[in-house]
Amino acid sequence: MLKTFAKGGIHPPENKLSAHVTILDLPVPKTVSIPLSQHLGVPAVPVVDKGDAVKAGQLIAKSEGFVSSNIHSPVSGKVVKIDKVPDTSGYKKNAIVIEVEGDEWIETVDRNGDLINTFDYSREEILKKILEAGIVGMGGATFPSHVKLTIPRGKKANYLIINGVECEPYLTADHALMMQKGEEILVGTMILKKVLDVDKALIGIERNKPDAIEHLTRLSEKYPGIEVYPLQEKYPQGGEKQLIKALINREVPSGGLPIDVGTVVHNVGTAFAVYEAVQKNKPLIERVLTVTGKSISKPSNFRVKIGTPISDVIEAAGGLPEDTGKIISGGPMMGKAINDLSVPVTKGSSGILILPEPEAKRKKIDPCIRCSRCINVCPMGLEPYLLMSLSQKNLFERLENEKVMDCIECGSCSYTCPSNRPLLDYIRLGKVNVGKIIRSRK
Amino acid sequence: MSSVVLFTIVSLSVLGVLSAIILFFVAQKFKVFEDPRIDQVEENLPAANCGGCGFAGCRNFAEALVKSESFDGLYCPVGGNETMEKVAQILGREAVAQDPKVAVLRCNGACDFRPKTNQYDGASSCAIESALYGGDTGCQYGCLGLGDCVDVCNFDALHMDPVTGLPVVNDTNCTACGACVDACPKDLFELRKRAKKDRKIYVACRNEDKGGIARKNCEVACTGCTKCFKVCPYEAITMNNNLAFIDADKCKLCRKCVPECPTNAIIEIGFPPPKIKEPADVEATDGKTGPAETIMKESKESINNKEE
Numbered sequence: 042m043l044k045t046f047a048k049g050g051i052h053p054p055e056n057k058l059s060a061h062v063t064i065l066d067l068p069v070p071k072t073v074s075i076p077l078s079q080h081l082g083v084p085a086v087p088v089v090d091k092g093d094a095v096k097a098g099q100l101i102a103k104s105e106g107f108v109s110s111n112i113h114s115p116v117s118g119k120v121v122k123i124d125k126v127p128d129t130s131g132y133k134k135n136a137i138v139i140e141v142e143g144d145e146w147i148e149t150v151d152r153n154g155d156l157i158n159t160f161d162y163s164r165e166e167i168l169k170k171i172l173e174a175g176i177v178g179m180g181g182a183t184f185p186s187h188v189k190l191t192i193p194r195g196k197k198a199n200y201l202i203i204n205g206v207e208c209e210p211y212l213t214a215d216h217a218l219m220m221q222k223g224e225e226i227l228v229g230t231m232i233l234k235k236v237l238d239v240d241k242a243l244i245g246i247e248r249n250k251p252d253a254i255e256h257l258t259r260l261s262e263k264y265p266g267i268e269v270y271p272l273q274e275k276y277p278q279g280g281e282k283q284l285i286k287a288l289i290n291r292e293v294p295s296g297g298l299p300i301d302v303g304t305v306v307h308n309v310g311t312a313f314a315v316y317e318a319v320q321k322n323k324p325l326i327e328r329v330l331t332v333t334g335k336s337i338s339k340p341s342n343f344r345v346k347i348g349t350p351i352s353d354v355i356e357a358a359g360g361l362p363e364d365t366g367k368i369i370s371g372g373p374m375m376g377k378a379i380n381d382l383s384v385p386v387t388k389g390s391s392g393i394l395i396l397p398e399p400e401a402k403r404k405k406i407d408p409c410i411r412c413s414r415c416i417n418v419c420p421m422g423l424e425p426y427l428l429m430s431l432s433q434k435n436l437f438e439r440l441e442n443e444k445v446m447d448c449i450e451c452g453s454c455s456y457t458c459p460s461n462r463p464l465l466d467y468i469r470l471g472k473v474n475v476g477k478i479i480r481s482r483k
Numbered sequence: 484m485s486s487v488v489l490f491t492i493v494s495l496s497v498l499g500v501l502s503a504i505i506l507f508f509v510a511q512k513f514k515v516f517e518d519p520r521i522d523q524v525e526e527n528l529p530a531a532n533c534g535g536c537g538f539a540g541c542r543n544f545a546e547a548l549v550k551s552e553s554f555d556g557l558y559c560p561v562g563g564n565e566t567m568e569k570v571a572q573i574l575g576r577e578a579v580a581q582d583p584k585v586a587v588l589r590c591n592g593a594c595d596f597r598p599k600t601n602q603y604d605g606a607s608s609c610a611i612e613s614a615l616y617g618g619d620t621g622c623q624y625g626c627l628g629l630g631d632c633v634d635v636c637n638f639d640a641l642h643m644d645p646v647t648g649l650p651v652v653n654d655t656n657c658t659a660c661g662a663c664v665d666a667c668p669k670d671l672f673e674l675r676k677r678a679k680k681d682r683k684i685y686v687a688c689r690n691e692d693k694g695g696i697a698r699k700n701c702e703v704a705c706t707g708c709t710k711c712f713k714v715c716p717y718e719a720i721t722m723n724n725n726l727a728f729i730d731a732d733k734c735k736l737c738r739k740c741v742p743e744c745p746t747n748a749i750i751e752i753g754f755p756p757p758k759i760k761e762p763a764d765v766e767a768t769d770g771k772t773g774p775a776e777t778i779m780k781e782s783k784e785s786i787n788n789k790e791e
Binding site for chain 2: 125127130131132133377378379380402403406463466467469470473
């Protein structure tokens with residue numbers, strides 16, 4: 042029996058249509074719009090003005106505060122405006138729009154594709170490079186990586202966990218990255234190990250990716266202290282807390298962080314970005330994303346410049362099918378439908394999923410039949426049916442006591458509900474309101 | 484047999500008397516003094532328990548009123564000046580009269596004016612929809628039409644208009660408790676000063692986009708053209724983020740701004756149409772200056788009304 046987490050979980054149809062498709066470079070678009078808020082925390086502050094010429098890799102917005110992140114230009118060209126454009130949040134947010142001209146890069150970036158697997162930087166130097174490169178969690182949560190790597194005083198990490206689970210159906214970006222940039226990921230892991238001062242790094246990969254498990258296991262022989270663990274397929278194993286439970290059998294306390302149980306989790310995409318930042322001096326200006334869906338002609342994995350409009354990406358995958366009902370940024374479980382094709386790819390875009398009309402529609406909501414399936418599948422051990430009704434009735438104090446803030450918003454409850462109740466919708470609303478109350482106490 | 488009955492009666496009576504004595508002393512010892520005025524004040528409050536005053540209910544508000552030194556920041560919008568006057572009498576203080584207010588919806592984006600650009604099929608709640616994205620039209624500032632405001636209204640003052648898809652305020656029932664103001668995730672409700680005959684002039688738009696974009700997404704959007712700002716003789720209109728706002732305290736309801744607005748974003752309610760009101764005047768003067776004069780006259784009238 043393979044390792045997995047203990048509580049709850051589901052296993053939706055995987056539909057990994059683009060699993061064995063090689064990552065292709067998407068051509069540079071004509072214009073890119075780069076939102077100033079692509080990460081959790083305070084939006085970055087632009088350091089360029091309208092009309093400025095920028096080179097690829099140049100810093101265009103500086104992080105504001107500790108929990109924030111630098112943003113660099115992915116292309117060379119001219120800043121045409123700094124204005125509000127629609128982004129994946131569904132709202133118009135401030136962004137820097139750059140018109141592409143030529144292909145000039147800043148000199149420090151090493152654009153050679155050769156692997157550099159030795160490094161001789163101190164911890165501080167590495168942290169500084171990661172901070173400057175504007176690296177954020179590439180799994181989708183976009184939490185600034187330097188914050189995670191700065192261990193609070195009095196705490197000690199003894200494991201680094203690298204997340205190669207990719208439990209979301211349809212998405213294959215991490216899988217493709219592990220297959221093609223396996224060694225780079227391992228070097229990135231060695232760098233992260235050094236920063237955290239840990240001896241052991243565990244890479245968790247679900248067994249539905251046997252080739253990636255085999256590939257990384259073989260490569261990891263060269264790198265001491267890195268072990269690859271195959272895991273049973275179960276959603277949401279890619280959640281930090283679930284992965285920690287599965288790999289080292291520790292439980293993150295309610296309201297706590299992984300560091301409280303002596304571990305730090307990073308995504309394989311982040312490990313790769315760290316490799317590029319440290320070894321190649323390349324800031325985070327592109328990412329790998331999956332474009333997929335049963336109705337599109339060429340489900341693919343692309344390496345895309347941040348800021349590329351989603352319409353360009355869909356076009357490259359064979360165009361938008363006629364019967365499209367929903368376009369989702371991210372995976373089918375945790376992703377978010379978008380309402381505008383001009384929305385740019387951001388640091389956190391792991392995929393674009395196109396669902397045909399009949400599949401996209403929500404089904405009729407029926408009354409709760411008290412079957413308790415939502416409780417059985419909740420990976421955090423919560424009672425989703427109760428949280429939903431408390432949230433509907435605005436009983437926020439009880440919601441807080443019922444640990445609504447522990448919800449990781451995986452959507453297993455809504456997925457499994459036979460009455461199609463919008464459980465997660467209301468729980469999320471409850472979380473927002475309870476979060477406000479908690480903040481106002483401080 | 485009779486002795487058993489007698490014994491029972493006697494023993495129970497003794498127990499009862501003993502308990503009564505103990506309870507009496509306990510009650511003396513743990514007596515909670517409560518200001519009798521709290522009850523008096525509560526009796527005079529509307530007992531709607533709506534929370535419009537900012538307290539958990541009328542009892543809570545009554546306690547706050549009795550405890551506080553002055554009435555600063557304490558006001559019952561439902562009972563209004565009349566209730567506050569009564570409370571002031573009980574407590575022997577001066578009541579500060581406030582202008583009665585009424586809720587207005589600052590969005591006029593009916594389905595005809597503001598075409599839908601996508602379909603929302605999530606849970607039927609404005610709060611949830613707005614947490615997800617800007618909404619199912621091109622305007623991310625406008626009404627979502629799922630009726631969170633109608634649900635929270637305790638006074639039956641709001642209902643959804645099935646034709647426009649927007650909530651409608653019933654001025655007679657509205658007590659300005661502010662529940663809808665808090666409930667609307669787009670912050671579209673405003674409590675404005677109630678004018679005579681419930682007359683209102685306000686900018687029914689909150690779209691902060693630039694003019695062209697706003698207009699493209701909604702026919703009746705405020706484009707921030709500043710025409711009304713320029714024409715207002717009372718400096719009641721302010722421009723901010725491509726959006727005009729009419730300050731109800733400064734506005735004299737002269738209606739000059741209304742015909743200026745190129746997108747009809749300024750709404751007037753409760754006014755008789757100018758031509759019908761004084762048809763003789765309009766006919767007497769030449770066609771162009773007629774309506775303007777009428778408006779001027781009316782503005783003077785309304786100023787006079789204010790001064791009364």
